[in-house]
Amino acid sequence: MVSYKELGLVNTREMFAKAIKGGYAIPAFNFNNMEQLQAIIKAASEEKSPVILQVSKGARNYANATLLRYMAQGAVAYAKELGWEHPQIVLHLDHGDSFELCKSCIDSGFSSVMIDGSHLPYEENVALTKKVVDYAHQFDVTVEGELGVLAGVEDEVSSDHHTYTDPEEVIDFATRTGCDSLAISIGTSHGAYKFTPEQCTRNAEGRLVPPPLAFEVLDAVMEKLPGFPIVLHGSSSVPQEYVDIINKYGGKLPDAIGIPEEELRKAAKSAVCKINIDSDSRLAMTAAVREVFATKPGEFDPRKYLGPARDEMEKLYKHKIVNVLGSNGKAE
Numbered sequence: 413m414v415s416y417k418e419l420g421l422v423n424t425r426e427m428f429a430k431a432i433k434g435g436y437a438i439p440a441f442n443f444n445n446m447e448q449l450q451a452i453i454k455a456a457s458e459e460k461s462p463v464i465l466q467v468s469k470g471a472r473n474y475a476n477a478t479l480l481r482y483m484a485q486g487a488v489a490y491a492k493e494l495g496w497e498h499p500q501i502v503l504h505l506d507h508g509d510s511f512e513l514c515k516s517c518i519d520s521g522f523s524s525v526m527i528d529g530s531h532l533p534y535e536e537n538v539a540l541t542k543k544v545v546d547y548a549h550q551f552d553v554t555v556e557g558e559l560g561v562l563a564g565v566e567d568e569v570s571s572d573h574h575t576y577t578d579p580e581e582v583i584d585f586a587t588r589t590g591c592d593s594l595a596i597s598i599g600t601s602h603g604a605y606k607f608t609p610e611q612c613t614r615n616a617e618g619r620l621v622p623p624p625l626a627f628e629v630l631d632a633v634m635e636k637l638p639g640f641p642i643v644l645h646g647s648s649s650v651p652q653e654y655v656d657i658i659n660k661y662g663g664k665l666p667d668a669i670g671i672p673e674e675e676l677r678k679a680a681k682s683a684v685c686k687i688n689i690d691s692d693s694r695l696a697m698t699a700a701v702r703e704v705f706a707t708k709p710g711e712f713d714p715r716k717y718l719g720p721a722r723d724e725m726e727k728l729y730k731h732k733i734v735n736v737l738g739s740n741g742k743a744e
């Protein structure tokens with residue numbers, strides 16, 4: 413058993429309280445490799461932004477759970493080397509699907525976990541989330557629960573079907589589980605295809621324009637739970653520059669579309685205090701790698717294509733921090 417406190421990590425409690433008061437949101441960036449982690453830490457250090465390092469079950473399986481957590485723990489030392497005196501870094505389990513997985517992360521130094529029981533019947537979601545909270549809180553680890561189902565990978569019924577969070581359930585859920593934050597469904601979804609072309613309109617250039625998020629659901633949740641930390645998953649904006657580069661250099665991402673940054677900016681000013689971004693980083697990395705492969709076919713040193721990918725991700729993370737979430741300078 414190793415406590416995150418010995419590792420210089422922090423939980424989300426104070427971070428979220430400040431973000432809600434200050435009208436900004438904390439970035440939660442997924443990582444599963446060294447270059448992503450370096451780019452996240454460099455961006456957060458240089459912008460003095462609190463940051464949530466997010467690890468999925470898939471990432472643990474890909475990179476090896478032990479190696480991954482040592483990498484994240486090393487991130488605190490790296491941030492200090494970069495001149496960030498008091499790094500505010502959370503190590504968070506993304507989409508935990510069982511008590512055992514959450515416990516294993518808590519026991520190995522995670523400062524925060526998500527237990528995602530959103531696909532379960534309501535009472536089972538409450539019971540599972542409460543079980544994780546009861547364990548986590550003994551060690552001052554914070555817990556994110558989820559109510560409502562995002563379209564796409566979270567929804568087995570169909571890719572364009574959301575079950576928005578029912579605002580009538582949130583008080584009961586938060587009170588009975590004791591969770592520290594709540595992920596809700598208001599129309600975002602995971603991946604690079606957040607809306608089908610049929611759900612969108614087209615602008616003059618023929619680009620897809622997505623339908624708006626259900627801000628009325630967010631407003632109703634905030635009215636029921638004033639000041640309670642809300643989380644948005646599936647919040648990549650799928651930058652069209654990256655999609656174009658990928659498609660130009662042999663990729664195939666037709667009609668990829670995300671959440672407009674304008675909507676995320678608006679959400680960040682509300683009780684939404686954690687915004688999850690993974691796909692945008694994948695797109696930045698893929699665009700940069702494809703461009704090197706296409707324009708410098710003689711390169712075979714991975715540093716020559718992963719290096720530019722890392723630079724592009726760092727640029728992306730800084731852009732999110734400074735221009736979308738407004739978390740820069742909040743961890744001086």
Ligand SMILES: O=C(CO)COP(=O)(O)O
Nearest residue numbers: 603645646647648690691
């Ligand atoms: O919600 C996410 C991770 O939990 C990531 O969402 P995106 O696929 O929109 O980046």
Ligand SMILES: O=C[C@H](O)COP(=O)(O)O
Nearest residue numbers: 442468470471507602690
């Ligand atoms: O919510 C999903 C995250 O983007 C992580 O995805 P993953 O399960 O492919 O690692």
Ligand SMILES: [Zn+2]
Nearest residue numbers: 528530558566
């Ligand atoms: Zn979920």
Ligand SMILES: [Zn+2]
Nearest residue numbers: 602645646688
């Ligand atoms: Zn998610």
